[in-house]
Amino acid sequence: MSVSLSPCSVPGQEPSFHLEPDEMELGLGIHGEAGIKRTKLQPADTVAKLLVDHMTTTDNYFPLHPSDEVGVVINNLGGTSNLELAVMANATIRYLVDVKKANVTRAYLGSLMTSLEMAGVSVTLIKLTSNWTNLLDDPTSAPAWPNPSLGVGGSHVRFDKPPFLVMSAPPVQSDVTINTESGGVLKACTEQICKSLVDNQALLNELDRGSGDGDCGSTLKSGAQAVLDKLSSFHWDSPSDCLLALSECVGAHMGGTSGAIYALLLTAVANTLFQSDVVDGAVWTRALKSGMEAVMRYGGAKVGDRTMLDALSPAITILEQSSTLDGLKSAVEAAKKGAEATKDMTARSGRASYVSHELLTQPDPGATAVGIWLQAILSALTA
Structure with a gap:
């Protein structure tokens, strides 16, 4: 602060x-x-x-x-x-x-x-x-990074390089695949999501000006455009591998808090899909819920804090009751209502939590974005 x-x-x-x-x-x-x-x-x-x-x-x-x-x-x-x-x-x-x-x-x-x-x-x-x-x-050549100092009563200390290893997990390919038609549907949904985020850049930026620096739409557009540029390179017949690749792409190109949050969400979704024997509506709902839980666990926010969770949570609740197309339609409406309701909430997480409540008169841009990409999925499935 x-x-x-x-x-x-x-x-x-x-x-x-x-x-x-x-x-x-x-x-x-x-x-x-x-x-x-x-x-x-x-x-x-x-x-x-x-x-x-x-x-x-x-x-x-x-x-x-x-x-x-x-x-x-x-x-x-x-x-x-x-x-x-x-x-x-x-x-x-x-x-x-x-x-x-x-x-x-x-x-x-x-x-x-x-x-x-x-x-x-x-x-x-x-x-x-x-x-x-x-x-x-660990030593660094970053020009602005200062030497560490200790607290009150301590002394200035420099430490030798510690003997630790940074290890990354090897790439794992899931055995669960979907047919070409289903892979095409997944690709169409992803493409529609990205195009919708690009098209709504101005709206999301405008909403963000009340609680941030007005770049939410631009940030989401950067990640969405990167995915569109690489659309043909993803393995659409392997949902878990595809979502993991999308997570890496978003994390590398979206930037800001949104990039970290969406990379986290997509990684958790990919992990759930990897552990599933089949990929159907119920599994996608369970995967999306695991993504939401990961965002809550690592981001520290909860429903009611005026974040994307206020649109995502009610949508998932509907989908858990019915993962059909009609259920998705209801989930989209629930997400939009949840996003609209954030304009009357007190922000308790994210950049908006440092802004006076009297200035927060518009819906949260992150929650609005959830409604946008859920609507995009519905549009792709009903096209």
Whole structure:
């Protein structure tokens, strides 16, 4: 979460927002997206408390328990002096150690993600395991990555390269295949999904401007266009292999949070299909549910948090009752209603959770996108 004392400069344009000399804004985005609230200037200790408390006590967004090993990144938003950065780092680490009783084992200070001339900092927390610490301590040539420092009372430490191996699973081809006709249907559905996301770029960007930086549609379009460009290269007769390849393509080309979420969802779907003896409507429903559960498990969001889950969950509930074409029609309507309902929800996950509720007057773009691609599947199956 971030705090800013001034807007960023965009060459050739006016500042995207204005702050009085005695004001600061909490929770704003790196591109100037609206934050959760504005206050008068506060001391560093107070600001550190506000930021850490929001992350650790708001609906268990980052549940913190005594003795948890924690890493901290204090990032310069672009126009903050090294002295101010160090003061903020000291206040944040002291609050985590003395009040939250966390074991801060790594702290990083630097200009890692910046905007031109934006005065302020962002504070990032991460729970550490020994393996993650090893990875963080591994030497890197990244020019902006700082040497790690320890918390209050600690000393500056550099570690030798740890003896660990990074292993990846070998590619596995599923034995479950579908006939050419069914493979053609899967290809048609995928193609229609991608074309629909491309066509709805402007709509999704517009919805995202209220809660993000207005690029949700562009991000989804990037992944969708990459899939369209490689459409002939996927093994459509092997659903699990196909979904895994789609996941890799989306993860490589979509970018942003959406890319990670959809890659995760598609991988979980592929895994369920791989373990199935047949591939029918019920299996696709079960696979989609496993994808949703993976997003919830690793993303931390749940139904009611104003995310894609609010459209996906009601659709899956309908499909579990009937995985027929009529069931899909009802599921599409449920998804659209779920997406529409997000405009009245309080965001508790994702970028929108840092935006004041009064500014969230439009449906969530991620939830809207779910309705779009479910409608695309229905259109492909009824064409």
